[in-house]
Amino acid sequence: MRESSFIKKNLPRWKKIQEEPTEDPDEMAERFTSLLDDLAYAKTFYSHSKVTQFINGLAAGIFQRIYRDHQGEKGRIAKFLYYQLPLLIRKHHRLFLFTFAYFLLFCIIGAFSAAHDETFIRGVLGDEYVNMTEQNIENGDPFGVYKNENEWSMWLRIAYNNIRVSMLCFVLGVSFSVGTMWVMLQNGIMLGSFQYFFFSKGLGWASVLVIWIHGTLEISSIIIAGTAGMIMGNSLLFPGTHTRKESLKRGAMEGLKIIVALVPIFIVAAFLESFITRQTSMPVALSISILAGSAAFMIWYFVIYPVRVQRAGYRLSEDGKLLKPAAI
Numbered sequence: 001m002r003e004s005s006f007i008k009k010n011l012p013r014w015k016k017i018q019e020e021p022t023e024d025p026d027e028m029a030e031r032f033t034s035l036l037d038d039l040a041y042a043k044t045f046y047s048h049s050k051v052t053q054f055i056n057g058l059a060a061g062i063f064q065r066i067y068r069d070h071q072g073e074k075g076r077i078a079k080f081l082y083y084q085l086p087l088l089i090r091k092h093h094r095l096f097l098f099t100f101a102y103f104l105l106f107c108i109i110g111a112f113s114a115a116h117d118e119t120f121i122r123g124v125l126g127d128e129y130v131n132m133t134e135q136n137i138e139n140g141d142p143f144g145v146y147k148n149e150n151e152w153s154m155w156l157r158i159a160y161n162n163i164r165v166s167m168l169c170f171v172l173g174v175s176f177s178v179g180t181m182w183v184m185l186q187n188g189i190m191l192g193s194f195q196y197f198f199f200s201k202g203l204g205w206a207s208v209l210v211i212w213i214h215g216t217l218e219i220s221s222i223i224i225a226g227t228a229g230m231i232m233g234n235s236l237l238f239p240g241t242h243t244r245k246e247s248l249k250r251g252a253m254e255g256l257k258i259i260v261a262l263v264p265i266f267i268v269a270a271f272l273e274s275f276i277t278r279q280t281s282m283p284v285a286l287s288i289s290i291l292a293g294s295a296a297f298m299i300w301y302f303v304i305y306p307v308r309v310q311r312a313g314y315r316l317s318e319d320g321k322l323l324k325p326a327a328i
Contacts, residue, residue: 003046010038017058028062035059079322083309085261087316088254090306092231099227102181103188110192115200124193133197142203143210146278159270162218163263166225170232170259174248177233184226191219209287210280214273216294221262221269224302228255228262253320 001009017031035058042052089096113120122130129145136144149157165183172179198207235251236244276282276290313325 001045003049003051006041006046007051014038014055014058017062021061032059032062035062080257081261083314083322084316084320085257086301086306086309087314087322088257088320089302090310091316092227092254093303093306095230095234096224096227096302099184099230100223103184103223103226106185106188107192107195110189110194111196112192113189114193114196121193121197124190125197130197137201137203141280142198142201142206143277143280146210146273146280151274151278155270155274158273159267162221162266162270166222166228166259166262166266169222169225170229170255173229173232173255174236174252175233176236177230180226180229180233183229184223187222209284209291210277213277213287213290213294214269216291217265217269217272217298220295220298220302221265225259225262228258231255231258 013034017035022028022031035055039052039055039059042049042055046052110124114124132145133142136142141147165187169180169183172183195204195207198204198211232248232251232255235247235254239247242250272290272294315323317323
């Protein structure tokens with residue numbers, strides 16, 4: 001293509017970029033990408049031309065604005081954690097309640113089944129784990145399983161596994177929520193059977209004081225991850241006024257934001273399980289304090305705080321942007 005034809009074809013777009021700067025991240029990224037394409041073409045065919053320098057200048061200007069915005073990343077993260085995520089959670093509070101009730105139902109079914117069938121626990125937890133735990137109980141250390149591995153390697157392994165399970169819960173939501181509900185069913189039955197096993201051995205209260213030090217954060221986060229998967233699944237089932245593709249895109253983005261926010265919680269839960277849960281002889285008051293503190297955080301951030309943010313007048317636009325009270 002002649003240089004004059006190249007300029008004539010793209011000049012209106014270049015002028016718009018130059019004369020009408022934008023702060024919208026998506027628009028900025030689109031402009032920057034198109035300019036890089038133009039720059040690559042110009043450098044190939046008109047390497048010493050002024051038009052190449054001009055395009056390079058436009059691209060550099062956008063890059064500087066992007067870099068400036070990157071430096072303000074902490075502010076965006078704070079806004080996401082303080083306002084956008086709580087509002088997103090509030091938007092789906094009913095679905096959170098449904099997921100919790102669904103998970104609790106299968107916990108009860110797991111405990112009930114274990115109470116009426118001696119082989120059920122072994123079928124769910126496996127003979128190896130049951131035999132090992134029974135041996136630990138005989139040895140006077142029922143929770144010795146938490147002491148059999150180096151703390152650091154255990155931390156990494158558990159954190160990875162919990163994040164993997166949460167991602168699985170989320171991704172399987174694409175199967176119209178069926179996959180997510182299946183994973184939640186499995187985990188609910190497993191937890192119910194697991195907890196009943198210790199109660200049947202007369203270690204119910206002791207198991208709560210030890211296991212739920214990390215289990216409060218871990219189980220709560222798995223339930224929330226299941227909700228993220230349900231959000232994506234429901235976006236396919238109930239697209240509303242959007243096309244199914246557009247609805248899926250929105251649901252997947254909302255669910256993914258929730259999953260990303262859960263990662264630090266899973267890391268903390270894994271830390272507690274690896275370093276604290278193994279301290280089975282710690283004072284009861286300390287154990288209760290950690291357990292209560294974890295429960296208080298989850299209830300406050302995922303139940304109470306989202307309601308307060310909404311009542312303060314903050315809202316999310318249809319495309320997920322924060323609308324402050326003055327802008328409503």
